[in-house]
Amino acid sequence: MINIVFFAALREQLNCSNMSLAADEAKTVNDIKQLLADKSTQWQQIFSNTSLLSAVNHDMVDGDFPVKSGDEVAFFPPVTGG
Amino acid sequence: MSNQEHDQEISIQTDDFSLADEVALLEKGNLTDGAVVTFTGRVRNNNNGNFVTTLTLEHYPGMTEKSLAKIITQAKDRWQLGRVKVIHRIGELTIGDQIVFVGVTSKHRQDAFAANEFIMDYLKVKAPFWKKEKIITAVTEDGNDAGTTSENWLDAKNSDTNKAELWS
Numbered sequence: 001m002i003n004i005v006f007f008a009a010l011r012e013q014l015n016c017s018n019m020s021l022a023a024d025e026a027k028t029v030n031d032i033k034q035l036l037a038d039k040s041t042q043w044q045q046i047f048s049n050t051s052l053l054s055a056v057n058h059d060m061v062d063g064d065f066p067v068k069s070g071d072e073v074a075f076f077p078p079v080t081g082g
Numbered sequence: 083m084s085n086q087e088h089d090q091e092i093s094i095q096t097d098d099f100s101l102a103d104e105v106a107l108l109e110k111g112n113l114t115d116g117a118v119v120t121f122t123g124r125v126r127n128n129n130n131g132n133f134v135t136t137l138t139l140e141h142y143p144g145m146t147e148k149s150l151a152k153i154i155t156q157a158k159d160r161w162q163l164g165r166v167k168v169i170h171r172i173g174e175l176t177i178g179d180q181i182v183f184v185g186v187t188s189k190h191r192q193d194a195f196a197a198n199e200f201i202m203d204y205l206k207v208k209a210p211f212w213k214k215e216k217i218i219t220a221v222t223e224d225g226n227d228a229g230t231t232s233e234n235w236l237d238a239k240n241s242d243t244n245k246a247e248l249w250s
Contacts, residue, residue, distance in 0.1 A: 007140060007142055007210065007212065008140050008212035008214075008235055009212070009235040012235075051238075055142075055145055055210070058142075058144050058148045058149075059145075060149075060208065074210075076142065076210060076212070077235065077238070078207075078237075078238030079208070079210050079211055079212060080211065080212050080213045080235075080236040080238050081139065081141070081170060081182070081205060081206065081210075081211025081212070081213065082123055082181070082182050082202060082205050082209075082211070
């Protein structure tokens, strides 16, 4: 399984903080994004936002980054701390 | 570098911190460093012309610590540094509250100034924190709440991205 987590404005828009996917459903972060976008027109619109960032196992990565079973994949808006 | 060392250098906390206590920890028994540079970030009462009442900080536990550890390691690779401390508060904060602390020591001031600014600049664009502000859109002259209250997630600023890129 791949664990997927959402944060901040994205979590609120989706009304979802985490979910999981079977590992054989996706090879890359972009594959996961596509699967999420296919869930509904609302999710399609939300995931079409190109400013969304992604992380795999707590490291920021690009969309072509490979994913495997046991990974934690996160999606979130640009960060605004400090 | 061990995780334990970073544990002492990084604190994500709801509680407030004391600038005096943090400076004392950077200085205690430290006989080699002549420079101590600290930065404290606070909640201000205004943003984009609106009156801010509270700020709520969310973060990504685990990734936050990892990203800050990486930033500290980069700073140590780049400048001669003695001690480093980064504190970031989470949860609901109000006007004037301290949000973030970065403290560094070095033998000389140049390295301490530069490393402190670098850590803050990178924290701003790489550490997974998000601010949600509660604002009042208009305030009457006597200070009473005359407008509507709303909650907004802050947008990231291009100026922060541009500032961080200056270090690369």
